[in-house]
Amino acid sequence: MLCPKCANEKTFVIKTLKGLKNIRMRKCGTCGYSWMTEEKPLKDQELIEYAEYIEQIEGKK
Numbered sequence: 017m018l019c020p021k022c023a024n025e026k027t028f029v030i031k032t033l034k035g036l037k038n039i040r041m042r043k044c045g046t047c048g049y050s051w052m053t054e055e056k057p058l059k060d061q062e063l064i065e066y067a068e069y070i071e072q073i074e075g076k077k
């Protein structure tokens with residue numbers, strides 16, 4: 017995941033809280049900014065939109 021502050025790719029997970037959704041604490045290796053992300057199952061409609069989004073991206077290559 018890109019750092020939301022400086023958009024650098026070199027970020028790492030400090031801690032993961034597991035459950036029905038996973039909360040991850042992440043930290044940027046470049047600017048030191050830390051933030052939380054939430055990982056959860058996508059709903060059906062979101063899955064469809066996601067699949068269409070991936071197709072769009074791959075169609076542009």
Ligand SMILES: [Zn+2]
Nearest residue numbers: 019022044047
């Ligand atoms: Zn950063």
